[in-house]
Amino acid sequence: xxxxxxxxxxGAGAAGMxxxxxxxxxxxxxxxxxxxxxxxxxxxxxxxxxxxxVDKGGQWVGPTQDAAxxxxxxxxxxxxxxxxxxxxxxxxxxxxxxxxxxxFGLPEKSASEARRVFTAIDSLAATVNQAEPWKTEGAxxxxxxxxxxxxxxxxxDTLAQRYWRWFAAVFYAAESTEFSLLHALYHVKCGTNxxxxxxxxxxxxxxxxxxxxxxxxxxxxxxxxxxxxxGAVVRTITQDDEGVRVDFxxxxxxxxxxxxxxxxxxxxxxxxxxxxxxxRDHLTxxxxxxxxxxxxxxxxxxFWREEGLTGSVVSxxxxxxxxxDGCPPDTSCGVLVGFAAGAQARAMRALAADERGKLIIxxxxxxxxxxxxxxxxxxxxxxxxEEFSRGCYGGHLGGGVWTQFGEALKAPVGRIHWAGTETAxxxxxxIDGAIRSGYRAAAEVLA
Numbered sequence: 001x002x003x004x005x006x007x008x009x010x011g012a013g014a015a016g017m018x019x020x021x022x023x024x025x026x027x028x029x030x031x032x033x034x035x036x037x038x039x040x041x042x043x044x045x046x047x048x049x050x051x052x053x054v055d056k057g058g059q060w061v062g063p064t065q066d067a068a069x070x071x072x073x074x075x076x077x078x079x080x081x082x083x084x085x086x087x088x089x090x091x092x093x094x095x096x097x098x099x100x101x102x103x104f105g106l107p108e109k110s111a112s113e114a115r116r117v118f119t120a121i122d123s124l125a126a127t128v129n130q131a132e133p134w135k136t137e138g139a140x141x142x143x144x145x146x147x148x149x150x151x152x153x154x155x156x157d158t159l160a161q162r163y164w165r166w167f168a169a170v171f172y173a174a175e176s177t178e179f180s181l182l183h184a185l186y187h188v189k190c191g192t193n194x195x196x197x198x199x200x201x202x203x204x205x206x207x208x209x210x211x212x213x214x215x216x217x218x219x220x221x222x223x224x225x226x227x228x229x230x231g232a233v234v235r236t237i238t239q240d241d242e243g244v245r246v247d248f249x250x251x252x253x254x255x256x257x258x259x260x261x262x263x264x265x266x267x268x269x270x271x272x273x274x275x276x277x278x279x280r281d282h283l284t285x286x287x288x289x290x291x292x293x294x295x296x297x298x299x300x301x302x303f304w305r306e307e308g309l310t311g312s313v314v315s316x317x318x319x320x321x322x323x324x325d326g327c328p329p330d331t332s333c334g335v336l337v338g339f340a341a342g343a344q345a346r347a348m349r350a351l352a353a354d355e356r357g358k359l360i361i362x363x364x365x366x367x368x369x370x371x372x373x374x375x376x377x378x379x380x381x382x383x384x385x386e387e388f389s390r391g392c393y394g395g396h397l398g399g400g401v402w403t404q405f406g407e408a409l410k411a412p413v414g415r416i417h418w419a420g421t422e423t424a425x426x427x428x429x430x431i432d433g434a435i436r437s438g439y440r441a442a443a444e445v446l447a
Contacts, residue, residue: 005029007445008246008255010234010270013041014213014431015419016261017220018071018438024224026446031253032224033232033246035388040217042383042392042421043431046296049377052328054296054335055212056381058393058431062206064192065432067439068216072209075219079207083325084200086308089367091315092159096367098309105314110159117155117164118194124181125188130425133186134406143403147184148176162316169342170322171197172396172429173290178342179396186402190428200312200324204430210329213431238273239415259441261419263289264395264409266388276413283405286398287422289391291345291384295320295338297364298377302327302334304368311336318363319344333376336364349382356380394429395422410440417441 007023009016012034020030038044044056061068061079072079087098090105097105104114129136136142151164168176172187191197197204209215221228236247237258244258260267268284275281302325304311311325319340326337338360340348348356357378364372383392397406410423419441424433 003252004254005031006256007031008033008244008253008258009261010237010246010258011041011261011420012036012039012217012221012228012230013261013420014043014216014434015421015438015441016041016259017217017224018067018435019259019261019419019442020224020227020438021220022439022442023445024227026442028445030224030227031255032228033234033248033253034228034230035233037230039221039228039230040214041434042389043212043214043217044381045212045214046379046381048296048298048333048335048379050298050333052298052333052335053212054326054337054379055208055214056294056379057214057383059208059213060205061209061213061431062196062204063202064196065204065427065430067435068427068430068432071216071435075216077215077219078210080210080329081207082200082205083302083305083327084310084312086305086310088310089313091313091317091367092162094317104163106159106163110157110163113155113157113160114163117151117160120154121185121188122194125185125193128182128185128189130186130189132407133182134403136182139182139403142182142185143180143400145181146177146399147179147181150181151176159316163314166314166316166321167198169344170339173292173341173345173391173393174288174396175342178288178398180399180402182402183397187428190424190426190433191430204427205324216431216435234270236271236273237416244415257415257417257445259417259419259438259445261438261441263287263389263391263420264418264422265289266390267418267420272413272416276416277408279405280408280413283401283408286401286405287395289384289389289395290393291342292392293340293345293348293380293382294392295340295360296326296377296379297336297338297360297372297375298379299334299336299372299375302331303371304334304336309368313367315363315367318366319348319359320363323367345382345384349384393421394433410437412444417444
């Protein structure tokens with residue numbers, strides 16, 4: 001491999017691979033350094049015991065996610081719709097409520113309050129400066145509140161509060177006390193609005209990639225060939241007026257520019273010579289990744305469909321807070337995909353493997369009845385245990401971080417450019433956001 005290229009890309013997830021592909025097509029030489037023994041970052045292939053593919057990481061795409069949908073098409077991949085026919089379930093205080101309306105499965109008084117909070121979030125999110133959230137009118141006040149403190153000031157209905165705390169955990173992989181109101185609103189604005197962000201058909205969870213989203217990075221890797229180097233853990237990035245040198249375990253490479261396409265908290269563990277501006281360093285110290293365990297529960301058939309259910313469950317009671325139908329396109333077996341997020345993930349992580357297995361089966365049986373008691377397979381992926389991710393879906397910013405340090409999130413530092421879904425100003429935290437960030441970083445280099 002050449003020791004001198006035009007651009008080094010650190011990280012072979014969707015962001016890094018999108019950047020590398022763009023630069024290569026523009027005629028530049030590129031080296032992609034990936035710490036793992038695989039490409040695809042926070043998307044990842046998995047197999048059930050019967051050989052059926054499952055997505056262990058990010059998997060959904062939908063309307064307005066034009067960067068992801070466009071790249072999927074360019075790479076010759078196909079999508080299929082998320083199953084969404086039937087009733088949904090909400091679980092609270094031991095009740096399993098079946099519904100197909102805008103009640104969220106809650107009693108009318110609480111549902112009315114939950115809808116009022118929905119409208120309030122959407123209205124506030126519409127005011128956010130999407131490109132520069134720290135410049136939003138009233139940003140300091142919004143950033144000094146946590147999402148939870150705003151929620152408790154907005155409604156006193158305890159079930160409505162619990163529902164929106166569930167939303168915080170499932171959609172941010174963090175507790176509502178862990179991120180600012182400004183961050184919550186920014187995330188909603190990046191996903192167009194709450195309706196789009198939370199909806200399956202017509203929203204962010206509309207479709208999946210046949211064979212898995214990890215193929216996006218894998219197909220680009222095939223195009224790039226030897227330019228992708230696995231097992232290359234980057235330790236130091238040095239820059240001067242002549243260029244950059246990237247030192248990794250096993251070697252070094254020089255270039256004119258480097259794109260660091262990895263979670264900010266991990267980017268902050270690299271040594272930079274000279275040191276980065278203090279605002280950038282303070283920022284990376286305060287963007288923890290979310291806590292999430294993704295679970296696949298496999299059955300011989302998707303029996304819930306026969307019973308008129310979508311497979312979608314919102315639980316305000318259990319360690320597993322959410323499920324969706326995760327069946328393969330040919331429905332050769334039934335699969336429910338579940339999420340334990342935020343404090344739920346941390347609680348499950350503390351259990352022994354057999355205890356987690358029993359909890360999963362007991363929870364599915366509670367929700368779906370005795371037919372859920374005998375899965376033929378259960379698979380878990382704890383993203384916080386991934387050394388080179390340390391969490392999913394993305395990072396979150398606590399009180400005061402956006403307004404004090406947010407400007408440093410994607411601003412280049414000399415010859416160093418930043419990518420990753422956390423730096424996207426559309427579909428932040430999603431695959432689409434990662435791809436957009438890679439395109440932006442490549443455009444900076446090419447400018």
